[in-house]
Amino acid sequence: MSFTWAKAYEPKHPLARWIDERLPLPRLVYGAIGGGYPVPRNLNYWWNFGVLAGIFLTIQIVTGIVLAMHYYASVDGAFNSVNQLIMRDVSAGWLLRYAHMNGASFFFIVTYIHIFRGLYYGSYKAPRELVWMLGLVIYLLMMATAFMGYVLPWGQMSYWGAQVITGFFSAFPMIGEPLRIWILGGYAPDQAALTRFFSLHYLLPFVIAGVVILHIWALHIPGSSNPTGVDVKDEKDTLPFHPFYTAKDGWFAAAFLLVYAIVTYFAPNYLGHPDNYIPANPLATPAHIVPEWYFWPFYAILRSCTFNLFWIDAKLWGVLAMFGSILLLFFLPWIDRSPVRSGAYRPVFKRFFWLLVADIVVLGYVGGAPITPVNAALGQIAAAYYFVHFLIILPLVSAFETPLPLPNSISESVLHGEAAEAAPAGQKPRPGSVATATAE
Amino acid sequence: MATKASSAEGSQDTGAADGEGNDGLRRRDYLKVAAVSFAGVGGLAAIAPLLVQMSPSADVLALATTEVDISKILPGQGIKAVWRKQPVFIRNLTPKEIQEANAVPVSSLRDPETLAQRTKPGKQNWLITLGVCTHLGCVPLGIGEGENRGPYGGYFCPCHGSMYDTAARIRQGPAPKNLFVPDYEFTSPTVVLIGSGGKK
Numbered sequence: 001m002s003f004t005w006a007k008a009y010e011p012k013h014p015l016a017r018w019i020d021e022r023l024p025l026p027r028l029v030y031g032a033i034g035g036g037y038p039v040p041r042n043l044n045y046w047w048n049f050g051v052l053a054g055i056f057l058t059i060q061i062v063t064g065i066v067l068a069m070h071y072y073a074s075v076d077g078a079f080n081s082v083n084q085l086i087m088r089d090v091s092a093g094w095l096l097r098y099a100h101m102n103g104a105s106f107f108f109i110v111t112y113i114h115i116f117r118g119l120y121y122g123s124y125k126a127p128r129e130l131v132w133m134l135g136l137v138i139y140l141l142m143m144a145t146a147f148m149g150y151v152l153p154w155g156q157m158s159y160w161g162a163q164v165i166t167g168f169f170s171a172f173p174m175i176g177e178p179l180r181i182w183i184l185g186g187y188a189p190d191q192a193a194l195t196r197f198f199s200l201h202y203l204l205p206f207v208i209a210g211v212v213i214l215h216i217w218a219l220h221i222p223g224s225s226n227p228t229g230v231d232v233k234d235e236k237d238t239l240p241f242h243p244f245y246t247a248k249d250g251w252f253a254a255a256f257l258l259v260y261a262i263v264t265y266f267a268p269n270y271l272g273h274p275d276n277y278i279p280a281n282p283l284a285t286p287a288h289i290v291p292e293w294y295f296w297p298f299y300a301i302l303r304s305c306t307f308n309l310f311w312i313d314a315k316l317w318g319v320l321a322m323f324g325s326i327l328l329l330f331f332l333p334w335i336d337r338s339p340v341r342s343g344a345y346r347p348v349f350k351r352f353f354w355l356l357v358a359d360i361v362v363l364g365y366v367g368g369a370p371i372t373p374v375n376a377a378l379g380q381i382a383a384a385y386y387f388v389h390f391l392i393i394l395p396l397v398s399a400f401e402t403p404l405p406l407p408n409s410i411s412e413s414v415l416h417g418e419a420a421e422a423a424p425a426g427q428k429p430r431p432g433s434v435a436t437a438t439a440e
Numbered sequence: 441m442a443t444k445a446s447s448a449e450g451s452q453d454t455g456a457a458d459g460e461g462n463d464g465l466r467r468r469d470y471l472k473v474a475a476v477s478f479a480g481v482g483g484l485a486a487i488a489p490l491l492v493q494m495s496p497s498a499d500v501l502a503l504a505t506t507e508v509d510i511s512k513i514l515p516g517q518g519i520k521a522v523w524r525k526q527p528v529f530i531r532n533l534t535p536k537e538i539q540e541a542n543a544v545p546v547s548s549l550r551d552p553e554t555l556a557q558r559t560k561p562g563k564q565n566w567l568i569t570l571g572v573c574t575h576l577g578c579v580p581l582g583i584g585e586g587e588n589r590g591p592y593g594g595y596f597c598p599c600h601g602s603m604y605d606t607a608a609r610i611r612q613g614p615a616p617k618n619l620f621v622p623d624y625e626f627t628s629p630t631v632v633l634i635g636s637g638g639k640k
Contacts, residue, residue: 164576182495282522283579
């Protein structure tokens with residue numbers, strides 16, 4: 001697709017040829033995830049998480065569709081349909097429900113690793129800005145889907161999560177309260193909200209799948225980035241996706257799914273909250289309401305705004321800061337102007353990257369912990385640093401940093417002089433190129 | 441403007457083929473713009489039912505008033521009623537609590553209101569508010585017997601630590617406003633009709 005040496009599809013079976021002439025679907029697949037998509041040969045294991053995210057989306061859609069066959073979207077029936085019918089009465093229902101519940105957490109785990117990989121290796125930079133922005137759209141859709149899914153069992157955390165999160169909208173002046181009532185279809189979360197959340201929770205994963213196709217399409221125009229950040233120069237920099245990366249992704253997915261299986265079978269409620277096994281009670285709030293773990297950093301940013309500033313009150317500041325923390329990532333390709341993509345060649349950037357990771361871990365801790373004066377102060381410092389990183393540090397670093405010298409090519413960075421060894425089986429290394437350049 | 445420009449451009453490209461000259465082309469452009477505009481208006485109108493269906497339905501609005509018997513609430517006690525699926529705190533304040541509320545200088549409050557403004561004339565002991573914290577919607581503690589009322593003797597929200605005084609006014613913590621006073625009226629000395637203003 002992206003490089004001149006990409007192999008063209010040649011049907012091997014007469015039936016494949018017959019189909020390809022009428023509907024070039026086999027050609028599309030071959031060019032996207034087959035031998036027709038050349039990929040940089042130096043991808044490390046951090047590049048496996050995009051495929052894993054796709055696998056978890058599939059798991060969520062499949063388990064979700066079968067769970068919907070047994071679930072009642074009614075305020076009187078929802079809790080029992082999940083906790084009695086699905087968990088106890090439906091054959092293998094417990095497995096499907098735990099797989100779906102933990103599948104959501106693992107979907108976020110692999111997506112977060114995928115995002116941080118992009119942040120470290122500068123995958124958001126030209127010419128892949130749209131890949132990055134479409135990825136953020138997927139992430140926002142995932143958050144909306146996960147939130148609405150968490151409401152469906154209609155436990156205490158479901159109910160109060162819906163109350164608090166729809167409460168964000170009431171922070172906006174004038175339109176806030178009517179907007180919240182319109183979203184909920186009532187004055188508090190109730191039947192109308194539950195039914196529409198179920199409808200949207202079923203719809204959004206398919207919207208995500210659509211945006212994923214756009215994300216991959218946009219990626220395949222310039223081709224995948226790589227750990228050096230250096231552009232692909234010629235054929236020996238790349239390998240065909242199949243069989244090389246299908247094999248690598250395949251074994252890694254099997255290994256990672258093992259971790260998922262261990263959690264699903266042996267600690268299925270570890271990532272959840274016990275209060276959600278109490279039926280929703282609109283008249284009593286649990287003492288410590290927290291969202292699911294994957295929202296904790298944002299929840300910490302929300303709670304860190306405790307003071308009025310200018311004409312905006314603390315509650316609106318919290319909501320604006322929380323939404324702003326994600327929206328500013330859309331501008332990242334223009335905030336970080338350094339022409340060097342990979343953090344491996346940016347000594348200053350690299351340090352601040354890890355500081356940002358630590359900062360987000362602190363935010364996550366604070367977001368999940370009860371509010372104490374120490375936690376509140378910690379959260380405020382960490383929330384402020386998050387914005388300082390993106391709005392001040394990153395532009396300055398990209399302006400003043402001296403990057404390390406980049407390798408001349410991907411194969412040079414990989415080969416360290418062992419040209420013969422690294423040449424694909426049956427091919428002779430090209431004379432002069434790699435061996436002479438690196439044998440200094 | 442845009443229409444004119446495009447018609448002028450179009451006349452050069454297709455004028456000969458169309459065989460009607462400039463006038464005919466302008467007429468065709470007019471038709472195009474009119475057709476697309478009309479379809480656009482129709483499309484927008486079709487969105488309206490898709491949006492209004494999400495507003496509270498008639499059965500939800502039908503619960504807009506609640507009648508509560510308050511004859512059994514002694515001074516110092518309170519009850520939790522339900523109005524529009526939300527908790528309502530109805531509290532019979534003691535003279536001491538009224539005095540405490542009136543002793544606070546109004547200008548020192550985050551959301552300045554007097555107890556008199558938050559109650560009905562002559563019924564200053566009946567404090568009726570939504571039991572929904574104005575921060576993020578949790579139900580504060582303090583209406584039930586023995587619950588933590590916080591340092592100001594009113595209500596205490598366990599979620600994020602908002603503290604309300606005996607007039608249910610915000611005194612400390614993240615909440616921006618006092619607990620909301622719904623529309624209500626005394627239909628008799630012992631019965632309150634909440635939501636009486638017909639406010640949706």
